[in-house]
Amino acid sequence: MAITMPSSLLPFLPLLQLTIILSISTMPQVRPQEAPAPGPPFACDLSKNPSLNGLKFCDPSADSAARVADLVGRLTLDEKIGWLTSGAAQVPRLGIPKYEWWSEALHGVSSTGPGTKFLSPVPAATSFPQVILTAATFNESLFHAIAQVVSTEARAMYNVALSGLTFWSPNVNIFRDPRWGRGQETPGEDPLLSSKYAVAYVRGLQQRDDDSGDHYKLKVAACCKHYTAYDLDNWKGNLRYTFNAIVSQQDLIDTYQPPFRSCVEQGNVASVMCSYNQVNGKPTCGDRELLDGVIRGQWGLDGYIVSDCDSLEEMFNRQKFTKTAEETAALAVNSGLDLNCGSFLVKNARAAVNRGLLNESAVDRAVSNNLATMMRLGFFDGDPRRQIYGSLGPNDVCTKANRGLAREAARQGIVLLKNTEGSLPLSPAAITSLAVVGPNANATVAMIGNYAGTPCKYVTPLQGLTASVPTVYHPGCADVFCAIADVDGAKNVIAGADAVILVVGSNQSIEGEGLDRVDLTLPGQQQTLVSEVARASRGPVILVIMSGGGMDVQFAKDDPKVTSILWVGFPGEVGGAAIADVVFGHHNPSGKLPMTWYPQSYVNQVQMTDMNMRPDPARGYPGRTYRFYTGPVVFPFGHGLSYTEFDHRLVTAPVHVSLPLDENHECRRGLSTSCKSIDAAEESCNGLDFDVHLSVKNVGSRTGGHTVMLFSSPPDDVDGGAPTRQLVGFRKMELGPKDEEIVEFKVDVCRHLSAVDENGNRKVVLGQHLLHVGTLTHSFNVHI
Missing domain, CATH: 2.60.40.10 (Immunoglobulins)
Structure with missing residues (x-):
């Protein structure tokens, strides 16, 4: 199925065409389909269950609310509870198959979650840049276009039973602290940028491609997470599972809530996920004011509220917020939770009802919200291969156009932080030998960040640069931890080079889910490697930083031998080609930092557990993000140079x-x-x-x-x-x-x-x- 380019991307079409042309040589061959793929799970298959004919919930022309009420009225209590969990149980007597709710699509269809598998005939999907780099483009049309492609590939995979229809993306938490390992998944530190990203991405995922204007029907169902004030994973023994975020009402309304509100009110998102942590002493998945009061009451969510995975288990076992498991189950559902990622409600909801802690009417409300979402996705409309997206399949995944868009997103996101006159862009005609050094110079998996799937095909920085000029290569470090820098080996390699590209930074072993940083400096001996190689170089030295969060690279900013600095985030599967495009001037960099880059001294002044945004001079607290921070910076929010x-x-x-x-x-x-x-x-x-x-x-x-x-x-x-x-x-x-x-x-x-x-x-x-x-x-x- 062809993807129509949004009109707002037309100014970038020449660059996109160049991207596609340059990508052809690295494209995989179209996969022949060896055998018919299995069909996707769906309900109301009248060909197999003629007895369903005439039942209202199987009638696509009937009113949706009436269809949901009809179905819920036919379910037993245990069958209803079976649809309060991410691994929803089948109901054979009503022709309802089992369904796995948990799929992810943060920056491409992801392998995270049991709802998605990368197998024949779709062994890979397009892996776009990690969100923080896409946010650096400040291009709403691009946010939307990426999501449209992701949803097309998702539907194609669903049609061959390799993914679901409900995707728990995007992550719209504010990147409050540079140490947060999951900041890479977010659109940055600014509430407006995060809100606009959220709306554009959600609409791109959910909106149908038939221009019908019917916002009720969904292409796929998106989910904005993690609600709310969630931005700590594992920092000095403080764990997300038990962390109690003490947040002022001022900061909650001003900073933490706006992206979620925009998701619901402007994006019409199908779902919101509550987080592991507590906010002001209450678990978010058990806070009626936050869930039923705000999300559904004030903002008007038309969809379902889901827990982060096993968060109810954590609420009971680690947070010990209630005395019994039944009380936890009742608290969650009574607070407005509809779906449990995990098995906690399946195990405990029936007992909660039996003890009188949970009314069946509350279960009805929750399961109705879940089933209504599946109705919107066409799950109860018969075979999806006979519906609007039925023709999508393996040939619609990993296309040239999709990979070209991934390359364009990386090019637009790359931020030029420093550029001494005469440094960048390099002229390929003037380079007889380019030295490429650094632990991320030949990176593959590091380029796609977390919550990624199996990419179509990598183009590493080394491969991208080598495609334009002759190169010599030395890693300089065994890995990003760089316990020992092989400075002498690197110097030997660069001795005859006209220019040097140093590709350094981090990967998921430094910053990622479940792992927050302690320092903001380049890991290990990377700084030594950079400084020594720069000192020995005879030509321009371009420092390329691959990371999710900011780094204290003041030493390189001040070093006249380091002539240029690029931040490339985690640039996606074709990131190496995008880096080469910028280095050699095929693309003029236009990215802007979506987060402040702080000096290392920041970590000594600010405890990561302190949720306050505003400065407090009385205790030497400098505040957070460009909106409130009063201290020195390495590079400010919004910084980015051009040629x-x-x-x-x-x-x-x-x-x-x-x-x-x-x-x-x-x-x-x-x-x-x-x-x-x-x-x-x-x-x-x-x-x-x-x-x-x-x-x-x-x-x-x-x-x-x-x-x-x-x-x-x-x-x-x-x-x-x-x-x-x-x-x-x-x-x-x-x-x-x-x-x-x-x-x-x-x-x-x-x-x-x-x-x-x-x-x-x-x-x-x-x-x-x-x-x-x-x-x-x-x-x-x-x-x-």
Whole structure:
């Protein structure tokens, strides 16, 4: 099935075409299908179960709610409980097969979870860059396009019984601390960027390709996780299974919740996953206020709430939050949980009902939410191979176009952190020998990060670079731990080279699920390797950092012998080709850091267990993320260089913004001088916005992508810990040499210019605000 390129990606089409052309040589041959593949699991197979004919739950033309009610009314209590677990049990008498809910699609169809298998006839799937690098593109259209491809490959695999239809992705937690091993899975530290990524990715996964506009039907079902304030795995003995995150209402509303809210309200996500940890003393999967109250009540989730895997077991056995297993089961379901990843509810829900702790009506509600999701996926509509996606199969996986998109995503995400004049890009014609050194120089598995599947075919950094120029290679270290750096061996290899590429960093043995970092420096003796090789080099030295989180590479930033620095995240299966594209100037880098890079001193000032975002000078606490952090940085959020230069000029923006309050408002009754803010929830705030138009010009000699990032800062005298600045909007664009375009932003006064107070209430701050893009600033007054 062909994938239609979104119109918003058309500016990047020439680059994408180049990517596809350059990828052809590394593409695997189309796999011949040796034998008919087994069919996918589905219910209501009337050809095998004629007795189901006429039953409402098997009638696709019937109202969905009526279908669900009909089915639930036919199930016994034990059969209902069997559909409260990720390994849902079959109900043969009603023609319902077993179903595995747990599949993953974080940045490609993943092998994590029992719902997906990579076997013939689909032994691999496209592995896109890890999320943190994709987020660095700041390209919403690209987020959406990647998810569309992932959902197509997922449906293709489902049709040959190799995956499910419910994918527990994306991870939208805020990357609060650089030590977090799973920060690589997230879109970064900014709530707006994370929210926009979440919405675009969820819509790309879920929306049908038939342009019907029917948002009820799903292509696949996405899940936003891990709700909420979850960002610690295993740090100095503090485990995610027992960690109690003490979070102020201010930080919860201001920082941790926005991506989840956007997932539900704007993305219409089918599911939210509650996390292992406690928040303020309550397990998230057993907190009725957080689940039933917020997700379903305030935000209006139309779908199901699922636990992280075995989190109910952890709640009972490790957290010891309840006295008995039945009490834990009852607490979870009564709080709003619908599905248990694991077997805890299957083992204990019946006993909870028998003891009167759990009403069958609560079970009905939960199983109805689960079954309604499966209805939306067509699971109860008969053979899916006769439905809209029935023609998808092995030939729709690992296509040239899909791998080309993976390469384009990596190219757009790569961040140029430093570039001394005359260093990058290298000219292939001028390079007779390129030295490639470092423990990640020939990396394969390290490139795809965690929650990945079996990739179609790797292109390592060494392979990508070798395809353009003659190379010599030395690893320099046995692995990323680099207990001993072979400096002499590396020096011997680089002796005759015109330029040196050093590929260093980490992998899943340094930062990953269940593993947080303690330090921010390059692991082991990698710094020594870099410095010594740079000192001995006779030409440009390009440092390439492969990692999920930021690294303290101040030494390289300050070293004149290290002429350029690139951060490439975990760039996906064709990451090596993307790195070569940037190094040799086939692609002009346009990535921007989606997280702050801190110095090593940060880890001595900040305990990872401290959830507070705002600084506290009294205890020497510098705060977290660019919005609040007051200390030194190695590279700031949003940093990223290009091979060209862009100028910004303000075209349109207001000088005054008036809030239309009712005459009886307390701030108008002679008390206006005492009013420093108004409630953003007030009716007068709805729909109040203004336009900002900026002219952006490429003043250089190269075509390049550019992200325009619009920030706002509150008045200087604002109280209550407002962010020093926050992202209001961003736009990705492509400009040729000397080209100029107008970029338009619509600023929502009550959403973008507000701050959350200590009680969790959002307020529009009155007074002089500041908008800024790069070095351009504009002041305006918000008043009543």
